Amino acid sequence: MxxxxxxxxxxxxxxxxxxxxxxxxxxxxxxxxxxxxxxxxxxxxxxxxxxxxxxxxxxxxxxxxxxxxxxxxxLGKVGYVPQNTNINREFPISVMDVTLMGRLGRSKYGWRYSSKDKALAKEALEKVGMWEFKDHYIGELSGGQQQKVAIARALVA
The missing domain is CATH 3.40.50.300 (P-loop containing nucleotide triphosphate hydrolases)
Structure with a gap:
């Protein structure tokens, strides 16, 4: 192209x-x-x-x-991150897991993530400056940080 x-x-x-x-x-x-x-x-x-x-x-x-x-x-090559996301701040899910959700349906391993999936998630979190928060719960983050994680999730999709 x-x-x-x-x-x-x-x-x-x-x-x-x-x-x-x-x-x-x-x-x-x-x-x-x-x-x-x-x-x-x-x-x-x-x-x-x-x-x-x-x-x-x-x-x-x-x-x-x-x-x-x-x-x-x-479809699937273009991502969309809405202005507001309805995240239940009490739901115990890590930043890494939220990012990996962008890979759902793309892995030949069903619901399990491959090492490639995890490497893509790490790269995306690094790009948006959120790698150091990978083990934090999404509900602990500010709105802007949550937006960055949503962008990382879109990048790995």
Missing amino acids: TMDVPAIEAKNICFSYGNYPVLVDVNLVVRQRDFIAILGPNGGGKTTLLKIILGILTPQKGEVRILGKSPKKV
């Missing part, structure tokens, strides 16, 4: 919830290696656009391409 192919391309995206239009003829091109921010008011369609890009929602009009392919074809 060449760098000329956009990472994300959305053309003429339209989406409504009932009779309430949220997105009307939205166009977006994100080049590979670009970082972007999507800003707007509450209810302005930011999350809806992201869900359409990820293939979670289908636009009523328009087309989305990720690296030149439909979102359904790249």
Whole structure:
């Protein structure tokens, strides 16, 4: 895949919830290696656009391409970390275990994690600066730290 192919391309995206239009003829091109921010008011369609890009929602009009392919074809290669996660702070699960959950369904060992899974989780936690917290319970972390763990989980998926 060449760098000329956009990472994300959305053309003429339209989406409504009932009779309430949220997105009307939205166009977006994100080049590979670009970082972007999507800003707007509450209810302005930011999350809806992201869900359409990820293939979670289908636009009523328009087309989305990720690296030149439909979102359904790249499912599992694109991660999504929501702004808020509903984590039960009392549930006794470690940072490492939460990260490894991104590997569920990918291992040929069923519910057991391979040494490759564990190495990928370690690498992801190191990338987000959370390796030193691997044995901490997720509920002990701040919201920002929990977000980093969620990113690590998405990276290993």
